[in-house]
Amino acid sequence: MLTRILSGDMPRSRALSLVLLVIFLCLAFAPFLFPGTRSLETAARISVFIALAASYDLMLGYAGIVSFAHTMFFGMGAYGVALACENMERGFLPVVVGTLAGALLAAAVALVIGLFSLRVRAIFFAMITLAVASAVAVLVSQLSAITGGEDGLSFSIPRELTPAFRFAEGKLLGASLNGKLLNYYLVFGGSLVIFLGLLRVVNSPFGRVLQAIRENDFRAEAIGYRVVAFRTLATCLSAACAALAGSLFAIWLRYVGPGTAMGFEIMIDVLLMVVIGGMGTLYGAAIGATLLVLAQTYLQEVMAGAAETTAGLPLLPDLLNPDRWLLWLGLLFIASIYFFPSGVVGRLRQARRPAGRT
Amino acid sequence: MSEPLLRLEGVFTDIEQYHILQGVDVAVPAGEVTMLLGRNGAGKTTTLRTIMGLWRARQGRILLDGRDIAALPTPVIARAGVALVPENMGVFSDLSVEENMVLAAVSGPLDRARLDWIFSVFPPLKTFWKLPAGNLSGGQKQMLSVARAVCEERKLYLIDEPSKGLAPAIVGTLVKALKDLKAAGATILLVEQNFSMARALGDHVAVMDDGRIVWTGAMATLAADPALQEKLMGLSMEGGHG
Amino acid sequence: MTELAPEHRPTFSRASLADRLSPHAPVLLLLALAALGWLAIDQQSSWLTLTVSGLAMGMMIFTMAAGMTLVFGLMDVINFGHGAFVSVGAFVGVTALMLMPGMTAEASIWLNGFAVLLAVACAMLATGVMGYAFERVIVRPVYGAHLKQILVTMGGLIVVEQLIYVLWGPVEIFIERPAAFQGAITFAGAALEKYRLVAVALGLVVFLALRLTLKRTRIGLIVRAGVENGEMVQALGYRIERVFIGVFVAGSALAGLGGVMWGLYEQVITAHMGQETMILVFIVIIIGGLGSVEGCFIAALMVGLLQNYVAFLAPKAALISNIGLMAAILMWRPQGMTPVVKAK
Numbered sequence: 054m055l056t057r058i059l060s061g062d063m064p065r066s067r068a069l070s071l072v073l074l075v076i077f078l079c080l081a082f083a084p085f086l087f088p089g090t091r092s093l094e095t096a097a098r099i100s101v102f103i104a105l106a107a108s109y110d111l112m113l114g115y116a117g118i119v120s121f122a123h124t125m126f127f128g129m130g131a132y133g134v135a136l137a138c139e140n141m142e143r144g145f146l147p148v149v150v151g152t153l154a155g156a157l158l159a160a161a162v163a164l165v166i167g168l169f170s171l172r173v174r175a176i177f178f179a180m181i182t183l184a185v186a187s188a189v190a191v192l193v194s195q196l197s198a199i200t201g202g203e204d205g206l207s208f209s210i211p212r213e214l215t216p217a218f219r220f221a222e223g224k225l226l227g228a229s230l231n232g233k234l235l236n237y238y239l240v241f242g243g244s245l246v247i248f249l250g251l252l253r254v255v256n257s258p259f260g261r262v263l264q265a266i267r268e269n270d271f272r273a274e275a276i277g278y279r280v281v282a283f284r285t286l287a288t289c290l291s292a293a294c295a296a297l298a299g300s301l302f303a304i305w306l307r308y309v310g311p312g313t314a315m316g317f318e319i320m321i322d323v324l325l326m327v328v329i330g331g332m333g334t335l336y337g338a339a340i341g342a343t344l345l346v347l348a349q350t351y352l353q354e355v356m357a358g359a360a361e362t363t364a365g366l367p368l369l370p371d372l373l374n375p376d377r378w379l380l381w382l383g384l385l386f387i388a389s390i391y392f393f394p395s396g397v398v399g400r401l402r403q404a405r406r407p408a409g410r411t
Numbered sequence: 412m413s414e415p416l417l418r419l420e421g422v423f424t425d426i427e428q429y430h431i432l433q434g435v436d437v438a439v440p441a442g443e444v445t446m447l448l449g450r451n452g453a454g455k456t457t458t459l460r461t462i463m464g465l466w467r468a469r470q471g472r473i474l475l476d477g478r479d480i481a482a483l484p485t486p487v488i489a490r491a492g493v494a495l496v497p498e499n500m501g502v503f504s505d506l507s508v509e510e511n512m513v514l515a516a517v518s519g520p521l522d523r524a525r526l527d528w529i530f531s532v533f534p535p536l537k538t539f540w541k542l543p544a545g546n547l548s549g550g551q552k553q554m555l556s557v558a559r560a561v562c563e564e565r566k567l568y569l570i571d572e573p574s575k576g577l578a579p580a581i582v583g584t585l586v587k588a589l590k591d592l593k594a595a596g597a598t599i600l601l602v603e604q605n606f607s608m609a610r611a612l613g614d615h616v617a618v619m620d621d622g623r624i625v626w627t628g629a630m631a632t633l634a635a636d637p638a639l640q641e642k643l644m645g646l647s648m649e650g651g652h653g
Numbered sequence: 654m655t656e657l658a659p660e661h662r663p664t665f666s667r668a669s670l671a672d673r674l675s676p677h678a679p680v681l682l683l684l685a686l687a688a689l690g691w692l693a694i695d696q697q698s699s700w701l702t703l704t705v706s707g708l709a710m711g712m713m714i715f716t717m718a719a720g721m722t723l724v725f726g727l728m729d730v731i732n733f734g735h736g737a738f739v740s741v742g743a744f745v746g747v748t749a750l751m752l753m754p755g756m757t758a759e760a761s762i763w764l765n766g767f768a769v770l771l772a773v774a775c776a777m778l779a780t781g782v783m784g785y786a787f788e789r790v791i792v793r794p795v796y797g798a799h800l801k802q803i804l805v806t807m808g809g810l811i812v813v814e815q816l817i818y819v820l821w822g823p824v825e826i827f828i829e830r831p832a833a834f835q836g837a838i839t840f841a842g843a844a845l846e847k848y849r850l851v852a853v854a855l856g857l858v859v860f861l862a863l864r865l866t867l868k869r870t871r872i873g874l875i876v877r878a879g880v881e882n883g884e885m886v887q888a889l890g891y892r893i894e895r896v897f898i899g900v901f902v903a904g905s906a907l908a909g910l911g912g913v914m915w916g917l918y919e920q921v922i923t924a925h926m927g928q929e930t931m932i933l934v935f936i937v938i939i940i941g942g943l944g945s946v947e948g949c950f951i952a953a954l955m956v957g958l959l960q961n962y963v964a965f966l967a968p969k970a971a972l973i974s975n976i977g978l979m980a981a982i983l984m985w986r987p988q989g990m991t992p993v994v995k996a997k
Contacts, residue, residue, distance in 0.1 A: 119803045169983050174943075176731055179803050180935040183733075184979070187932040188972040195969045317928070321811060328804060371819045380815030387808040390801055391794060463888055489890035501885035503878040505993075514874050517890040559889070 058249060060256040064336055069401040073336055076343050080241055084234055088227035091350075097237055099346045100244040101302045106326040106338035107251045108294035113324075114333035115255050116287040117267030118171070122182035124319040125189050126163065126292040130155035130299025131314035132193070132200065138208040145211050152300040156293040163292035167285035178288075190315045205310020214239065214304065236305060243301045247294050252335050254290060263287055264333075318379075322349070325382055329389050331396025340397050345382075353378055414477060416441040416598050417462070417567055422471035422481075424454075424461045431457045433622035434471070439567070439615075444589075444599045446609045446630065448643070449619035455602040456498055458619070459569045462600075463495045464488045475567070490517065492566030496573060498602075500556040504545025508536055508555055511544050515559035522563065529558045532588040550581035557588060567598050574605045586611055610634055618643050679951040679990040686955055690962040701843035703961045709849035711957025712856020713918065715950050717911030718934040718941075719863060720904015726880035726944025726993050728897050730792055731799065734806035735908055735934070736927030737787075737813035738780040742909025743916035743926060744821055746776035747828050757831035765831035769917075776913045777906040783813075784905025788898055810928065817924040825923040828916060852914055859907065860950050867946065876900060880944050880993055933960075936975050940982045942989025952982075952990060 056063065064070040076099075079086060083096035105127055112118050133155025134148055141147035166185060170177035193200050200206065212218050218232035228234060254260055266273040266280050274280045303309050312318075322345060330341025353375040360373040372380065393400060415438040424432040432454050439445045447455050460466045462473055464485040473481040480488050489495075503511055512521060530537040533554040539547060544555055553573055560568055570589075574582045582605065589612055593599065603609045609616075613630040626643055633640055674681065687704060694700040721735045749772040750757060756768035791809045795801040829835070830848055837844040867873035875896050879886045883893050908927075915930060916922040937956050941948030956975050964971040982990060 113800075117800055119800060169980060172987065176799050176803070176943075177939060179731075179733070180939055181979070184932050184935045184939075185976055187929075188976050191972050192969070321807075324804065324807070368819070374819075376823060377815055377819060379811055380819070383808050383811035383815060387791065387805055387812070390805050390808065394801075465884055465888065484892070485884075485887040486890050486892045489888055495888045497885065497888070501882055501888070503881050503885070505877055505881055506874065510874055511878075513871070514878055514886075515889055 060249075060253045062252055062256045062335075066402045069336060069398060072340060072401070076339060083241075084228040084237055085226040093233075093237060095346060095350050097240045097305045098302075098350075099343050100241045101298050101305070102323070102326065102342040102346055103339045104244040104247040104251075104298040104301070105295055106323055106330070106342040107248050107335045108291045108298065109323050110327045110332065110335055110338040111251055111255060111263075111287055111294070112291040113327055114331075114337070115260060115267065116263045116284055116291075118284060118288065119179040120182045120288070120291075121179060121320055122163075122166065122186040122189075123291075123295050123323055124315060124317070125182075125186040126159040126295035127299035127302070127319065128189075128193070128309070128314040129159045129162070130296030130301075131303035131309045132206075132299075133158065133296070134300045134303040135206045135208050135309040136199070138210060139206060143209055143211065148210065148300075148304060152297065155300055156296040159292040159296035160289040163288045164285060167281075167288045171284045171288070172281045186320070187317070190311060190317070193315055194311050201310070203311060205308055205313070207308045210236075210304055210307055215307075240301045240305045244298065247297055248335065248339065251294060255335060259283070259286075267333075321379070321382075325386050328386060329396055331398035331400075332394070334396075334398045337396045337398040344397070349378075415439055416476060417600070418472075418474045419458070419462070420472045420474070422458075422461060422473060423469045424457055424466050425469050426457070426466065431622055432461060432468070435619070435622070435624055437617045437624050437627070439598060439600050441598050442596050443614040444593055444601060444612050445615045445617060446613035447600060447602045447617050447619060448604075448606075448609065453619040454622040455619055456571055457622075459495065459497075459571050459600070459602060462488075462569060463493060494560035494563075494565040494568050496556045496560045496568070496570040498571040498575070500552050502544045502547070502552045502555050502559075504543060506544055507541055508544050508547070509540050511555055511559060512536075512562055515562050518563060525562055528591070529562065532584065532591060533558055550577045550584075553577060553581070553585065554588075557585065561588075561592060561597075565597075567600065568592070570599060570601045572602050572604060574603065574608050582608060679948060682990075683951050683955050683958075686958055690958060693962065693966060698841065698843035699965065701841060702845060703965055704958065705843075705845050705853065706849050707958035707961035708954060709852040709856070709918070709957070710960060711954035712853050712859075713911050713914045714930070714933050714937055714957060715953035716856055716859050716914065717908045717930060718937045718949050718953060719859070719946055720900070720907045721934065722938045722941065722944055722949045723876065723880075723900050723946060724897075724904050725938070727876060727883070727893075727900055728796070729799075730796065731802055732787075732792065732806045733803050733931075734787065734791065734809035734813065735904075736929075736931040737810045738784060738905045738908035738927065739912035739915065739930055740817055740922075740924055740927035741783055741813065742776040742780045742912030743922040744817055744826075744912075744924075745779040745909070746772040746913030747826060747916050747922055748821075749775040750828065750831070757829075760832035760835075762833045765833040768831055769834075769913075773910055773913050776909040780909025780912070781902045781906035784902045785898065787905070788901045792901075814924045814928070821924075825921050827921050830917050830920065834917075848917060852918060855914065859910070863946060872896065872899070932972070933975065936979050938989075940979055940989055942986075942991040942993055944993035945989070945991040948989055948991030 064073055080096055080100055084093055087093070087096070105123070109120070109123050112120050112123075130152065134151035137147035137151030137154065141150065166178070166181060170181045194203050196202070197204075212232065214232045214236040216229070216231045216233040218235075219230060220232075220235070221230040224230065255263075262273065262278055262283055266278065266283055270280050299314060303314065306313060326341035326345045327338050328341070329344065330339065331337025356373050356375040356378055360370045360375065363369045363373060371377070389396060395403075417439040419435050419437045422432055422435040423430065435454070435458055437445075437447075437458075447458065449455050457466060461468050464480070464483060468481045471481065472479050475491060475493070480491065483491075503514070506514070516522070535547070535551045536554055536558055539551070544552065547555065557570070557573065560570070573585050577585070586608055589599065589601075593612065601609075601612065610630065616626070616628060616630050616633050617624050618626040633643065690704065691700050694703065717735075717739055721732060724730050724732060750768060753768045753771065756764045787809060791805055792802065795805050834848045834851055837846045838850075839845070867877055875886055875891050875893070879893050879896060886893050911930075912927065915926065919926075933956055937949060937952045940955070941950070941952035955978065959974055959978055960971050963974040986992065
């Protein structure tokens, strides 16, 4: 049963299984385990970013393509929902329409970019996605009449998903039984479905071909696989999943803006999640996303404290300033690519077989 | 017999996971032409590239004038006086013929006398001196590649299948040039599939198969012994795929 | 045996008109773009103003992009952290300029020019040294692995940006141009900003110097040959990795120069300006053909012109128009306008 759900891709390490189980249980019961708005925000954020990072890993880890447009696809899903909710009558219909429109647009744009760049060189893809994503981000903030510009859009979602809706009286283990709870489970469930769906994709014959291409595209082409078609399809799938994650995030926040759905910072976050967790395994994306969101939420406080205690010293407080946390993440990022290219998951799996292959 | 100019002792070379050279032992005496024969995939090109340091020997010694060059970087080996005419000719097509030659003369300006000789054996190089080498025909590119190697005096010339894919007339031109070079006392290690060209030039022969030297001897011995020729040349010719 | 090889005439001497025009297509395209702008923009004076500022912009982008494209051509290394040199160059140069108020306040072309040159020298020195360190620490361990290169150099960019924040503070810095380069001159009814003319001149000098180096010096020959076949260059006896470090350092220094020029053009500098300019730099490198300096030059001018024309006609479409240009060029020539020959 479990094997079926996980598409036969077992964690293959006791420590890894344990970590994944803890993450899963904490997210599944977050409203009851950690009551409070802030922890629920964190849990929802982790869920969405697990889906987003996993969709990115399909491209980076499995297909070996670097894209810098993943937040653009994420944003397409988010803006899709926002614009549909803004312009249509309140209800579930605009949510569905916006989500589907976002996912389709993302897949279509990915297809065009893929056809342009992947047929020449995989490296083109990285450059072109960076250029296109930046241009789109600028455009989104310029077209303020439609997108709300820098301020973004606040929109209304179906009442059933808001705190104003109470489906039962009282509280269960400290959590109010209201629309917010339903909304959380929509986000959690949606992310879980995306994640398991991606797990199925990477363990399918399609996923195996992708990995063969990543290892040696020349050989894969020679065997008779159409490398460009496979890579482009992976890109489209990945983009559509990112858009779905974006839709979930927008529904949860009831707001979109360049900072939450389009910014380059998110792109960097996703890169860090996948690399630190471990490229080429979706479990790595899950662990990386969890670690990074937790760090983002709680580590910055630690840094602020450290900056205060070192206030008298030269330069050090500036380096420890919570705004500079990207500096440390950047260093960690470089270090993990050099020294732990297989990330946390690779480490955990290695620990199980000390004499095994690296 | 005095110490040869170049000696390979038990050289093993891997390319990725494939073991291409599996203990090559060969000696190249100074002032003579040594032919390296063998079927496709026997490891002839790999031997030349290993001597040049373009591929690294995993094991074994490569002695040039008694000094082990197996671990030296390619440019240092080149400056020690080894010139390579690679299988794909390695002509810089974006550069003019002149620029190709200037680049090949590492120790100073082009030597006028040598250049005159090059022009006399390869007249097209003079004609197209200022044109991009990419516009040359295949035979002319081969002439340029050889000319680059011989534009300065080198200790050792490594020449990889110069006749490959060329018209007989151009092969004749190349043979004449290499004979001139030989007459001037050059040491050459020449890979060749074309036996008539090999016979015209070679003093010694080393036959390779499966990454090893399977026969060495004088060209005269081989030329005079049809049975041996049959055996070795059969070996040379069989499985001539690609 | 003694007969000579038949002489082959190079075939291009009898080529058709289209074939003969083909190598010049990029230049013709650039002229066509300028002509199209002239038709689309009613007032000739506006067109002239826009053309000059487009050329200025193009020259600056070229200055930033040249090193990156050469590094790619020579060593197959793609440096996503190249923008870091632009930012650092701008900060070092502008800081240096601000330390010389006496030389920049009065409108003396010699004094001002000297101050700017001094600032540029500081910036290029800093980014050159930084380039050396970057190559050694960040790029060297990941030769031959594109995926890692992209990731690691991106990480390098993030770290350098953050270090700029640490050293110079988190807010942008506004800068006034030296007095002699402020204001505009009027030519044929068009107002041409002095600084833009200076930028055009400076960019042209960089291009010509680069071209001369590549065409006329032995180092240039090695670089050009190395772009095509690095192995053969080594087999001829040249240490290509030394040449490569030299190119990397020179390219970083040029990016630093571009950063100073861009900072004085925008009159404001931020830590992420490098990352922003990289968008146009990438477009230019792709359009021009990875590894080609000449293609990069023409492409930079095209992007600069298009950006300025479109910004005048339909301001919001400016950046998107360049993406469109890139798409169009890639449909026409998938490897860019002047693809570089690779012997691999």
